[in-house]
Amino acid sequence: MTAVDIVAPAISIGERYRDVVSDRWPVTVAPQPDELLSSWLHRLAYANGVSPRAFARVLGLNPGMWWSAALDMRLPADIAKLLYAKTGVTPDQLAAMTLSHGLPKELLLPLRDNGHRDSSAWLQFCCRCLADDAQPYFRRRWRLATRVSCTEHGCRLRDRCPSCLGRIAAFDQAALVPQHYCVACGYDLRRASIPYLSPATRTLDRCIDDICSLEAMTQSPSGPVLIRRLLSMPSVGGYYSTMILTSLSTAARTYCAQRLNLPSEWPVEGAKDDDEEREARRLRRLIPPTSDHRAWIELLANTLGRRRGRPAASKGNETGIKLPDLLGAYAKMSPASGRPAQERIGTERRP
Numbered sequence: 001m002t003a004v005d006i007v008a009p010a011i012s013i014g015e016r017y018r019d020v021v022s023d024r025w026p027v028t029v030a031p032q033p034d035e036l037l038s039s040w041l042h043r044l045a046y047a048n049g050v051s052p053r054a055f056a057r058v059l060g061l062n063p064g065m066w067w068s069a070a071l072d073m074r075l076p077a078d079i080a081k082l083l084y085a086k087t088g089v090t091p092d093q094l095a096a097m098t099l100s101h102g103l104p105k106e107l108l109l110p111l112r113d114n115g116h117r118d119s120s121a122w123l124q125f126c127c128r129c130l131a132d133d134a135q136p137y138f139r140r141r142w143r144l145a146t147r148v149s150c151t152e153h154g155c156r157l158r159d160r161c162p163s164c165l166g167r168i169a170a171f172d173q174a175a176l177v178p179q180h181y182c183v184a185c186g187y188d189l190r191r192a193s194i195p196y197l198s199p200a201t202r203t204l205d206r207c208i209d210d211i212c213s214l215e216a217m218t219q220s221p222s223g224p225v226l227i228r229r230l231l232s233m234p235s236v237g238g239y240y241s242t243m244i245l246t247s248l249s250t251a252a253r254t255y256c257a258q259r260l261n262l263p264s265e266w267p268v269e270g271a272k273d274d275d276e277e278r279e280a281r282r283l284r285r286l287i288p289p290t291s292d293h294r295a296w297i298e299l300l301a302n303t304l305g306r307r308r309g310r311p312a313a314s315k316g317n318e319t320g321i322k323l324p325d326l327l328g329a330y331a332k333m334s335p336a337s338g339r340p341a342q343e344r345i346g347t348e349r350r351p
């Protein structure tokens with residue numbers, strides 16, 4: 001689809017939509033699993049023939065930058081009430097789509113755009129997920145700085161349109177176009193190629209994602225230490241050593257995770273000998289089941305600190321486990337579902 005194709009039909013109901021429609025809005029869209037509230041709002045607007053930018057006014061908001069992304073962070077009670085009345089989607093369902101619970105706030109990507117190539121974008125996406133969706137939508141977990149891969153497809157996420165390098169700006173869409181088309185250039189994000197991601201980085205990403213629920217973080221005494229150490233992952237060296245994780249692009253964060261978790265220290269997949277078996281038995285004694293999130297938070301905080309010679313998150317609990325060994329054990333205990341995307345199809349090797 002080209003920019004010419006996606007020019008909006010002449011629609012004049014945007015400003016007066018609230019007055020025209022009395023009870024329920026004509027079309028209701030069901031929230032999808034782990035859908036971000038802003039994504040649902042953009043789909044709801046489109047389904048009812050209103051552009052996302054015009055829909056801001058329907059909700060009594062200024063259609064400026066981030067209007068829907070701001071609702072992800074905090075949904076005012078009057079807007080929740082209006083959405084419930086007009087769609088039948090309950091306040092609990094609406095709250096579940098926000099970021100106010102379930103995910104550690106400190107690890108969310110910030111709402112800003114300084115235009116710098118290596119700086120963070122507020123939202124990431126998996127082009128294969130978007131391509132598989134009947135109605136493409138953005139996931140809550142794609143707002144986390146600790147995420148660089150897709151759980152479903154194993155491929156690296158993107159945070160920019162591969163055609164114009166602009167960030168996702170569906171909230172600013174003035175045309176009547178689904179949200180998987182770039183607002184700036186009209187590129188279909190489902191068509192993007194899949195950037196390379198090393199197996200070691202994919203495992204680190206999956207391990208962090210599995211244990212980093214807000215509930216687990218709040219319950220573990222080592223939770224705040226782990227959050228601090230995750231934020232300072234770039235300090236392992238290289239171009240980004242003075243930055244914090246949330247300020248960096250997906251490509252830059254992937255680079256940091258790869259430095260932290262050097263492939264040369266990673267055991268070759270499938271290789272087995274006596275030494276490896278012995279080490280595996282030692283690790284099995286030291287490493288708790290992956291369901292024990294509290295213990296894993298402490299282990300990961302200690303291991304990330306150990307890489308930089310920092311004190312243990314809790315005294316007397318330094319196990320001496322290296323990060324690649326910890327993640328190797330994690331990968332065996334919690335095998336990934338599905339084969340990595342880059343093993344199935346051709347990929348580009350570098351961002």
Ligand SMILES: [Zn+2]
Nearest residue numbers: 126129150153
């Ligand atoms: Zn995916």
Ligand SMILES: [Zn+2]
Nearest residue numbers: 161164182185
């Ligand atoms: Zn674009």
